[in-house]
Amino acid sequence: MQRCPLCTRQMMSCDCRFDEDGPDEEDLVPADPLHVDADGNLVEVRVINGQEVVVHYTDPIPEKDRSVIQGIPCTTALRTVIDISTDPQVDQVGLDQMVADCLERGLFTVAEARARIAEPDMVQRRGAALLAAALDRRHSGDTD
Numbered sequence: 001m002q003r004c005p006l007c008t009r010q011m012m013s014c015d016c017r018f019d020e021d022g023p024d025e026e027d028l029v030p031a032d033p034l035h036v037d038a039d040g041n042l043v044e045v046r047v048i049n050g051q052e053v054v055v056h057y058t059d060p061i062p063e064k065d066r067s068v069i070q071g072i073p074c075t076t077a078l079r080t081v082i083d084i085s086t087d088p089q090v091d092q093v094g095l096d097q098m099v100a101d102c103l104e105r106g107l108f109t110v111a112e113a114r115a116r117i118a119e120p121d122m123v124q125r126r127g128a129a130l131l132a133a134a135l136d137r138r139h140s141g142d143t144d
Contacts, residue, residue, distance in 0.1 A: 037086055056083060062121065077107035078116055082127040085134075092134075099134045110135055 033045045042057040065079035075083065081102060085095050102108055113135060117128035 037083075064116075077102050078113055081113075082117065082122070082125065082131050085127040085130040092137075095130060095134050096137060099131070099138060103138075110139075 035043050037043050037056065044055045044057070046053050046055055061075060061079070065075050067074055067076045074080075081095075081098055084090055085098075090098075099113075103110065113131060116122060117125075117132055122128040
């Protein structure tokens with residue numbers, strides 16, 4: 001299967017309309033830029049300066065889940081993993097790889113992840129449950 005270099009979906013069925021000459025601004029705009037994620041939050045795909053950006057509209061993000069990287073406000077690695085784990089394109093193997101990468105790079109620890117997903121604002125989030133399962137698989141050595 002050939003992957004689209006813009007959205008990483010299957011080349012023939014993605015909505016990016018990628019062309020070999022390089023993307024034009026209109027090539028980057030998906031057919032339906034708005035959708036609802038698994039947690040019921042509105043998600044919008046925008047193109048800013050030729051770069052596809054996914055904007056998640058959610059309840060206010062707690063300070064503990066915020067970070068600033070090179071002057072750009074963003075969520076922490078832990079919150080990002082929790083949020084994107086519900087994306088249909090992220091399967092169990094992909095989530096396990098993301099978690100392993102974050103742990104190996106010291107972006108968060110297992111203890112920090114378990115503490116965060118146990119907090120009241122995370123308990124009902126599907127992404128928190130998916131992360132808990134990934135941590136359990138990692139602990140048990142079962143990555144299937």
